Amino acid sequence: MPELPEVENVRRSLLQLVQGKTIQGVEASWPKIIKQPLEVEQFYDALRDQTIHDLQRKGKFLIFILDDYALVSHLRMEGHYSVNQNGDPADKHTHVTFMFSDGTELRYRDVRKFGTMHLFKKGEEDKELPLAKLGPEPFSPSFSSEYLKVEFQKTERIIKTVLLDQTIVAGLGNIYADEVLYKAKIHPERKAKTLTEKEIEKLSREMAQTLEDSIVAGGSSVNTYMDSMGLSGTYQERLKVYGRNGEACLDCGTILEKTKVAGRGTHFCPTCQKNP
DNA sequence: ATCAGGACCTGGCAGC
């Protein structure tokens, strides 16, 4: 399930494979992935003869920068891009294919069909959903522990829910939310507004550090994630709580627990992360 | 206004 570090690794590997290529045609065998425009024919027409100039990322979204358009793509849990030769055998989970003028094609594969694509006129993408309401990333200049403190004070919600809210901070998903709460020794069900200044400072440092470390490690290959070169990440070996329920806490030896918080599987150490 | 929970999907696996 790609979160920010995984999407960043996809961006870096895929950019090398598609930059400068011109789209000759598009085919979607599962058009529901394309959310905007509403008519898939308009999607095909708009993309014809467009050249890919850049591939950017905001939070967990990939943004293909074309001549006149920006294509915003979210991989959700299992979305995956690859570049193939035109005649390569098709995979039954490939749902959108972008055919290039050089005989290669970009294939979007997504077993669960959860991914989304939105096409906007270039420059309009930031003004519309899904990008419009994205908050800052943990390493962006507008992010700070002061910013977090203000946001936490505004809500009655528990901290885990707030960390997963992309309008507050962009980029954390279920894996890294559990990891940073563990590292900051904060119980996932604490109300965000009850966190002390020290805890918020620790938490905001861990958010940036954890995501950066994971990017360098190639992301976490939990389940099926690979980058567009087919490489797996290694950060899953460094996860301290996610998926380790039943095993010993690396700090205190207590058996790690898994519960459900806000409808999500949530891993934590009942000793290190007390709920007062 | 705020927030919780449902819908979207399918492969994998536990339980009968």
Add this chain to the structure above:
DNA sequence: TGCTGCCAGGTCCTGA
């Protein structure tokens, strides 16, 4: 063995 049914997850939408 073969079936059922639940779980995984991020985001938008709905309704309380």
